[in-house]
Amino acid sequence: MSDLSILWFKRDLRVADHPALAHASALGPVLPLYIVEPEYWALPDTSARQWAFVAECLAELRRDLAALGQPLIVRVGDAVTVLDRLRQSQGAARLISHEETGNLWTYARDRRVAAWARGAGIAWNELPQSGVVRRLRGRDGWAGQRDAFMHAAMEITPPALPPLSVAPGPIPNARSMGLATDRCPHRQIGGRGQGVALLGSFLTSRGEGYRAAMSGPVSGERACSRLSPFLALGALSVREVTQATAVRQTELRGQRDWAASMRSFHSRLAWRDHFMQKLEDQPSIETRCLHRAHEGLRPQPGDADLLHAWQTGATGMPFVDACMRYLTATGWLNFRMRAMLMSVASYHLWLDWRATAPHMARMFTDYEPGIHWSQCQMQSGTTGINTIRIYNPVKQGMDQDPAGAFIRAWVPELAGVPDGFVHMPWKWPGSQAVLGRTYPEPVVDVVQAGRAARDRVWALRKDAGFGEEAEQIAQRHASRKPAHGHGARPGAAGGRGGAKPLRRAAANPAQLRLDL
Numbered sequence: 001m002s003d004l005s006i007l008w009f010k011r012d013l014r015v016a017d018h019p020a021l022a023h024a025s026a027l028g029p030v031l032p033l034y035i036v037e038p039e040y041w042a043l044p045d046t047s048a049r050q051w052a053f054v055a056e057c058l059a060e061l062r063r064d065l066a067a068l069g070q071p072l073i074v075r076v077g078d079a080v081t082v083l084d085r086l087r088q089s090q091g092a093a094r095l096i097s098h099e100e101t102g103n104l105w106t107y108a109r110d111r112r113v114a115a116w117a118r119g120a121g122i123a124w125n126e127l128p129q130s131g132v133v134r135r136l137r138g139r140d141g142w143a144g145q146r147d148a149f150m151h152a153a154m155e156i157t158p159p160a161l162p163p164l165s166v167a168p169g170p171i172p173n174a175r176s177m178g179l180a181t182d183r184c185p186h187r188q189i190g191g192r193g194q195g196v197a198l199l200g201s202f203l204t205s206r207g208e209g210y211r212a213a214m215s216g217p218v219s220g221e222r223a224c225s226r227l228s229p230f231l232a233l234g235a236l237s238v239r240e241v242t243q244a245t246a247v248r249q250t251e252l253r254g255q256r257d258w259a260a261s262m263r264s265f266h267s268r269l270a271w272r273d274h275f276m277q278k279l280e281d282q283p284s285i286e287t288r289c290l291h292r293a294h295e296g297l298r299p300q301p302g303d304a305d306l307l308h309a310w311q312t313g314a315t316g317m318p319f320v321d322a323c324m325r326y327l328t329a330t331g332w333l334n335f336r337m338r339a340m341l342m343s344v345a346s347y348h349l350w351l352d353w354r355a356t357a358p359h360m361a362r363m364f365t366d367y368e369p370g371i372h373w374s375q376c377q378m379q380s381g382t383t384g385i386n387t388i389r390i391y392n393p394v395k396q397g398m399d400q401d402p403a404g405a406f407i408r409a410w411v412p413e414l415a416g417v418p419d420g421f422v423h424m425p426w427k428w429p430g431s432q433a434v435l436g437r438t439y440p441e442p443v444v445d446v447v448q449a450g451r452a453a454r455d456r457v458w459a460l461r462k463d464a465g466f467g468e469e470a471e472q473i474a475q476r477h478a479s480r481k482p483a484h485g486h487g488a489r490p491g492a493a494g495g496r497g498g499a500k501p502l503r504r505a506a507a508n509p510a511q512l513r514l515d516l
């Protein structure tokens with residue numbers, strides 16, 4: 001069949017607003033394909049919880065495609081091998097997919113696929129599905145390009161796909177793929193239907209308190225949209241979420257809380273593309289400090305005991321441990337608490353972000369390489385262009401969980417500690433009954449470790465030449481939006497105001513903000 005297109009589904013597991021599907025179906029018959037790549041699923045930033053979510057999305061995508069006439073074909077193996085087999089057996093004329101801003105492994109795989117396609121004489125057409133721009137010349141004007149994409153009409157789902165006689169193939173489970181056991185009892189369930197329902201409930205009821213409640217680990221669970229895994233896997237398109245939000249903003253004009261929350265949410269959707277654009281422009285963000293002066297700042301490998309304590313929620317810092325255990329059990333955490341976990345690891349525990357970020361990625365059902373690696377570097381202070389924030393985990397706990405209910409829920413060892421001491425059990429006169437017995441002593445002195453980190457960071461930033469490189473990085477990656485715009489201070493913890501645009505912060509070490 002010479003006009004057949006292989007439509008390669010990657011992080012775009014939907015049929016709605018799907019530019020690649022619309023394009024492929026306009027050209028002729030379509031073979032919709034998902035490739036389960038065992039080598040990818042053995043990487044240190046992937047996990048069984050991520051796969052489980054993907055598998056649920058695939059099952060629903062298969063149903064949605066079947067309703068159009070041609071169910072999803074699933075194959076397990078190396079992408080080039082799978083594609084070549086299908087090309088030979090089905091006589092495909094072209095390969096169509098969306099552009100993927102993935103990790104270094106998928107980047108290298110895509111280069112292999114491109115080489116194969118060239119060699120096989122078939123065209124590979126990759127289309128954008130978000131505001132991320134491939135081969136961007138520079139950040140000037142990027143926001144306008146992104147906004148234009150978001151305002152453009154959504155793609156229409158084709159009414160029917162001609163059926164093919166190709167065996168659909170089973171969707172494997174984590175065990176058959178040999179993935180390590182990964183207990184995540186409260187994980188979000190995948191599939192577009194779940195995503196659509198969450199979007200609906202967020203825009204009609206849950207979102208009203210978003211701006212005020214997003215920063216608390218308990219309030220944030222309901223007040224945040226919880227759309228991240230659906231956006232990361234493309235079960236929802238970021239454009240459909242952006243447009244639905246814009247419609248709601250018009251309806252809610254004049255309602256103060258709602259309006260503020262929707263503005264805030266709208267900004268975060270833009271931050272998503274802003275961060276992903278960084279990795280698209282510089283894939284080495286996954287492996288190298290954005291500002292080179294930070295290479296070697298922290299030891300590699302770092303202290304294995306500290307790393308283990310942090311990963312397992314056993315640092316003796318109650319709020320940190322509660323957040324890590326919550327993340328382990330749910331696969332999700334709100335932004336501020338993610339930032340705090342990273343900050344504590346990078347500053348108080350002085351661990352290199354390359355040792356800690358893969359663990360965080362594995363724990364996230366919503367692992368999105370473009371956001372993740374950029375954020376991990378930002379919260380570790382290695383970008384050279386962002387305001388440094390060293391979160392004090394005790395203060396964060398007192399602010400976000402004043403009565404200690406969240407701590408007690410996730411660190412039951414502290415259930416009997418009186419309210420006044422639950423954030424700092426080491427100050428409790430009765431602490432010897434608990435600390436060192438059922439719950440660890442703090443692995444570092446929170447205040448001293450924070451100060452030591454601050455001094456090291458300051459010393460580095462005062463070095464001659466630091467600002468010059470920072471300026472270059474800002475030129476390449478920083479948002480050009482003014483402080484009130486949607487890209488103004490991406491990555492800052494929700495609810496706080498006032499940081500200056502990243503560009504100006506770039507070259508000025510005096511702008512370090514230390515939340516000690």
Ligand SMILES: Cc1cc2nc3c(=O)[nH]c(=O)nc-3n(C[C@H](O)[C@H](O)[C@H](O)COP(=O)(O)OP(=O)(O)OC[C@H]3O[C@@H](n4cnc5c(N)ncnc54)[C@H](O)[C@@H]3O)c2cc1C
Nearest residue numbers: 224225226227228268272334335338339366367368372375
């Ligand atoms: C160290 C660290 C690692 C992170 N890793 C990831 C990741 O792997 N995947 C991921 O989706 N998010 C990541 N984030 C960003 C953010 O924490 C999550 O997007 C958010 O908590 C997801 O919950 P939500 O969908 O309810 O968010 P909402 O607050 O409802 O936001 C809606 C959407 O906007 C985007 N968004 C929100 N906050 C940010 C932000 N600060 N930067 C960029 N985009 C944002 C996300 O797509 C999110 O789904 C990370 C943050 C930090 C500090």
